[in-house]
Amino acid sequence: MGVWDYKRETTMFFQKKKDASGFTKNEKKTLLDTINVMITYANIARVEGLLTLNEFLDDVPDENFAKKYLKVVIEDCIFETQVLREMMETEVKGIDGLTPFDVLEFQLIIEAILLIMEGENPKVVQDTLNEMVNVSNGYA
Numbered sequence: 073m074g075v076w077d078y079k080r081e082t083t084m085f086f087q088k089k090k091d092a093s094g095f096t097k098n099e100k101k102t103l104l105d106t107i108n109v110m111i112t113y114a115n116i117a118r119v120e121g122l123l124t125l126n127e128f129l130d131d132v133p134d135e136n137f138a139k140k141y142l143k144v145v146i147e148d149c150i151f152e153t154q155v156l157r158e159m160m161e162t163e164v165k166g167i168d169g170l171t172p173f174d175v176l177e178f179q180l181i182i183e184a185i186l187l188i189m190e191g192e193n194p195k196v197v198q199d200t201l202n203e204m205v206n207v208s209n210g211y212a
Contacts, residue, residue, distance in 0.1 A: 106180050107198070110138070110188075113142065114184065114188050117188050122145065137163075137181055141181075141182075145185065145189045176204075
């Protein structure tokens, strides 16, 4: 199975959205909300430990993609990031009707979960996600 080329898909998405006005207010808010939630999870995992995330995920609906795979990281002890990446990307590829924006949001979540799994500093998570959506360039 090949690696999902999110950079290519994201680049194609941004080529269609050449400036900040290319995003609707709701899209900007959704991207920033997604980034903020994932940074919150990274902070909890870093400060209080990965297992503590379970308590915070109890209030999140079970069908939530981030919750599902954070639980996999916490409970199933997958040690290979590539294995987890392939699991998540396979699920996303199987979802019908995704827009390029939906794909971008899933990409943010996937990258954040992998960084959390690796124990990265929340600032690294934030910088990586911001770079993915070019927040510093006014895209979100």
